[in-house]
Amino acid sequence: MKYDRSFNFSAGPAMMPEPVLEQIRDEVMNYRGSGMSVMEMSHRSKAFQQIANDAEADLRTLMGIPDNYKVLFIQGGGTLQFAMVPMNLMKNGKACYIETGTWSKKAIAEAKKYGEVQVVASSADQGFSYIPDCSDLNIPDDCDYVYICENETINGSAFHTLPNTKGHVLVSDQSSMFLSRPCNVADYGLIWAGVQKNVGPAGMAVVIIREDLLREDLASYVPTYMSYKVHADNESMYNTPNCWAIYCCGKVFRYLLDMGGLTEMQRRNEEKAAVLYDFLDSSKMFRGAVEPKDRSLMNVPFVTGDKDLDAEVVAATKAAGFDNLKGHRSVGGLRASIYNAMPKEGVEALVAFLKKFEAEHK
């Protein structure tokens, strides 16, 4: 392979598209005649303003973001959003959460610090191996929002139908599925995504928020940095933003547009995931950890059912040049994260390896 790069199945930080890395390399010493790298540039400079404006414009085109939504680039990664969401959106002090795995559990624990949290659906009874029916939830009238983790990175489940929120605001953590398929932004009040899963370098979240949810009247203890309105009013430049992440993410947005946009990404992701799922469904040694109808296209946990054998497979994949296939300790087994930037050849090579492993260990 060019550059001797490995097939990296990491859940995040994860692979980025090679053409994007090449562009970044080519611009790192002198960004387009500016005499400096983007890392060394004032965030108020013309060159960087252009980078940030283009990144936002390209993301808006890619997702078809309506004009009454703000796009914010906020530091603190994904985890800060667990607190920012309730701090900003809990007007009545009450929110409904759907519990589908590790990341929604974290969101629930954090939100409880700021108000009343009702868990209106959960798949904890089956070890988070499915998405509960959310067509008729018991949502109180004064609930401020309904929260989902749309793709559970660790457990490997994804919502393929959004919950019926009965008119309440829907908030979604899209971190590990952001830009993997078309998204009707108008279905949501707020979408957020930590970018190191499916877009760029770690340390930043993209927040897409409907304008009427921006609030002036936040509690006096809310730190200035934690107000969505402050970020919106200052076009994500209230303080020095994560310039490097904005620059890299902007390149990925442009790349995805050039590749044909999110419809094309969905086509590729479905085709790619099918290579692995079809193998798991036909294998006698391995099985997928999630109900087929709720499977993620991005994160594929699978097990042999025998801890020692799992460990042997992980070690064998590593020795064969496949990186980061060890499953999360809470699920065990293996997990292949196959985000936008993972080529289909990477999944095909992995499946060929697993087939051979299975044949040799009958």
Ligand SMILES: *Cc1c(COP(=O)(O)O)cnc(C)c1O
């Ligand atoms: C990784 C991840 C997070 C946390 O992101 P950090 O940037 O590490 O704080 C939150 N939600 C989901 C779904 C994730 O995959």
